[in-house]
Amino acid sequence: MKKYLVMLVALAMMLGFTACSDKDKGTDLDILGYSLDQFFTIADAAAITNPTDTENTDYRSLYAYEIVGSDGWSPRSSVNAGYDLLWSTFKTGYLVPSDNRRTWFDSETMPSAFRVKNAAQVRLYRQIGVSGTAEDFVPQELGALATHTVTNWNGEEEAAIKLSDLLQGYEGYSTVILSAADGYSKTFPADMIADGYYLLTSERTTFPSFNDNPDIGNSLKKFKLVATMQVNVDAPLKNNIGPHGNAPIDKADLVITFPEHFDSYQSTVLTDY
Numbered sequence: 001m002k003k004y005l006v007m008l009v010a011l012a013m014m015l016g017f018t019a020c021s022d023k024d025k026g027t028d029l030d031i032l033g034y035s036l037d038q039f040f041t042i043a044d045a046a047a048i049t050n051p052t053d054t055e056n057t058d059y060r061s062l063y064a065y066e067i068v069g070s071d072g073w074s075p076r077s078s079v080n081a082g083y084d085l086l087w088s089t090f091k092t093g094y095l096v097p098s099d100n101r102r103t104w105f106d107s108e109t110m111p112s113a114f115r116v117k118n119a120a121q122v123r124l125y126r127q128i129g130v131s132g133t134a135e136d137f138v139p140q141e142l143g144a145l146a147t148h149t150v151t152n153w154n155g156e157e158e159a160a161i162k163l164s165d166l167l168q169g170y171e172g173y174s175t176v177i178l179s180a181a182d183g184y185s186k187t188f189p190a191d192m193i194a195d196g197y198y199l200l201t202s203e204r205t206t207f208p209s210f211n212d213n214p215d216i217g218n219s220l221k222k223f224k225l226v227a228t229m230q231v232n233v234d235a236p237l238k239n240n241i242g243p244h245g246n247a248p249i250d251k252a253d254l255v256i257t258f259p260e261h262f263d264s265y266q267s268t269v270l271t272d273y
Contacts, residue, residue, distance in 0.1 A: 032267040033094030033104055039122065039256055039265075048124075048254050049181075050203065050225060059181050062227055063124040063253065064139055065090040066246075067103055070120040076246055078113035084125060084246060085114070086139055094270060095119055095258060104270065123252040126200075129228040130166055132235030137228050140166050142200065143247025150197050150206060153222060160197035163205065166229055167193070173231035178205075181227045186220055198226060 037060075045059040053059075064084035068074045075081035085093075093105045093114075103116045129137030145161045152158040167176070176193050179185040188196075196207045205223045210216055259265070 030269045031096065031098060031271075033096045033270045034262050034265050034267055035091070036093045036095060036103070036122075037091040039095075039258065040124070044254075055182075057182055059225070060091070061087040062126060062128075062181055062225070063087065064127045064141055064246075066123040066125070066249075066252075067114065067116045067119055068121040068123060069116050070118040073116070074123075075111065075113040075116065078111065080111040081113035082246075084123075084139075084141070086127075090122075094268065096270065097262065101258070120258060122256040122258075123249060124254040124256070125247045125251065126253050128166060128198075128226055130170075131228070131230050132170060132233055133230065134234040137230075141245075141247040141251075142198070143251030144245050147200070148197065150199070150208070152199050152202055153204060153206065154202075158199050158201055160199045160206070163193045163196040163198055163229070166198075167231060170231045170233065170235050173233045175232045177228075177230045177232075178223050178226050179228045179230075180223070180225045182225075186223055188220065192220075 040060060042056060042058045042060065045063070046053045046057065049059040049062060050057070064086060066074050066076060066084045076084070089105070089107075089110070092107075093103050096102050096104050100117050101119055103114060103119045105114055125141045125143055127139040127141045129139050131137040142161055145165050147159045147161060149157050150160045152160075163176075167173070174190050176188050176190065177185055178188060192207050192210055195209045196205050198205055203225050205221065205226070207216075207221055211221055
């Protein structure tokens with residue numbers, strides 16, 4: 001009987017030691033993530049998009065986001081992804097230092113390629129969303145389009161893209177609605193779109209054959225900070241990167257480097273990721 005009691009005491013001590021050891025090892029430690037929107041602020045976006053803005057406009061939706069690992073790998077290289085993220089998705093993600101500095105997204109349908117290990121940088125590319133009347137906007141990265149040199153509104157030569165190049169694959173439209181980042185919009189006839197350019201530095205339209213027409217107001221001729229273009233015909237959704245693909249990395253508008261330490265950033269306890 002005494003031997004039996006000794007065995008019970010020893011077993012109890014072992015169980016208690018194991019419980020304490022597990023607790024000491026930190027099995028209940030929280031997983032902390034740092035929301036990706038902290039690394040590219042409204043002020044950062046204004047600085048590269050419209051430095052004279054005084055309205056605190058949020059221009060972050062004008063860009064596509066490529067997450068890059070320390071080894072140079074990005075989801076562009078994956079057969080399950082191949083595209084960059086829009087702001088609406090990018091801003092929902094987190095950088096998780098305890099998981100090999102991996103990026104996390106709470107989405108069951110998002111390709112696992114976007115869980116980038118040892119995330120080091122984010123490359124930003126200016127994009128404009130295009131669509132027909134019966135589809136979602138498809139992002140078109142401007143750096144993937146052919147560039148032209150045209151005279152800007154200051155009489156200087158500037159790199160530009162043709163507005164019609166953004167709408168390749170859409171046929172038979174008679175009007176196009178251009179909308180800006182702040183929601184302002186204007187409707188353009190197809191002949192102006194065929195003639196028009198978008199100036200890549202000054203972020204304005206120009207229409208060489210129409211600029212001297214006094215019957216057309218400057219709000220139409222000099223439409224600035226285009227966010228979307230919508231044609232007035234139905235069109236099938238092509239794919240989530242558009243027919244032109246991704247802009248080359250040397251056309252990135254900004255490269256954000258993640259910090260080594262996160263003392264100055266706000267952490268979030270992550271669950272169910």
